[in-house]
Amino acid sequence: MLQRLLWAGMAACVLVLMGCAHSPQQLDPIPKLKGPITPVGQGQPVVVQIVDNRPSPVLGTRGGLYPETSAVTVPAERLRARLQSETEAGVRLMGFTPASGPQNIPHLTLTVAELKYQSPKDSVYVTEAVIRATLLVEVRVANRSYNGRYSATLDQKFGMAPNEQTNNELVSEVLSDVLSRVFKDQGIGQLMLGR
Template identity: 35%
Template sequence: MVYSTLLKTCVLAASVWLTACASSPQAIQLSPKFSAPTARMGNNSPVHVRVSDQRQNKVLGSRGGTYRETSVVTIANDLSLAVEKPLAKHMATMGYDTDSLRADTADLHVIFESLVYNHPKEDGVGYDMDMLAVVNVVASRGNERYEGRYRVKRKQKFFNAPSESHNAELVNGLVVEVLNSMFEDPKLVGFLRKN
């Protein structure tokens, strides 16, 4: 009886330990939410918005743990579709005409080159996550063209591993941050506003 109870306790302790060492895969729902713009910079300029996902690696990264190769973080939905509509809506609130059929409409093609959300292999105090987002932008109108590349990189430390909802919040925030950085480029803004 004592042996049986001891065995059950050992099995329970081992399973708890293994659970703590292993992290299950997560598929994050991408749904970026933009804050209201501080100014209407668009001046009613016509812009058609397109988003492409050209990441070579569709896995964002690993949540770490003993089995880091299987505890991966991915995007559950289509990145292009998840970003394109909210971005166009955000630009409309910024004063751009994103529904225009005019001949002089600028084409804004936002290309996701990289999106990383990864727990590094190195052990340390706390729980680090490396975050990186890179987008290439090609804006064209007739024979005119402007290209820009925008990058956001940061490391965030947590006391415990973030939950799935917290991970989703951080990844969506990273997407919004890199897209907002486009509008801090005066040359891109000037190109889009050219009438």
């Protein structure tokens, strides 16, 4: 009887520790533009460039008892590829044509300044995540430029630690929000038109 109780107690401890330790996650978020985008161009060429200015591909950790083992990462090359594709889609929706070309055509540079994932550090269980993204935009036409800074934040509560798919969806949502804010800024299209 005593041996059975000891085994049950050990099993319970293992389950608790499993709930406290989280494995690392490598995400592949897919940002999607939301809402209507006003077309202002008439097919003019625009060079689109994506820069990842994050100091590290690690967004943060998932918290828990051993947060150092639960890093959430988004590789730079995947993030740049996803943003390149969706930014070019936005440029097309604005009525322009993504192109590679000389310096005298408009250049739109989108820079990832921040992408963070924060969980409470003082809790054994992951109950919340705050995800934040900041993008910088520079549009250059000849000797003129337009600069913008755009941010989006999501504060998500959980009943249990989120899996990789859930975190991928959450980071995708934040990136979608901030990218959509970029394309709602009418100043970008106006400068690309040379106004």
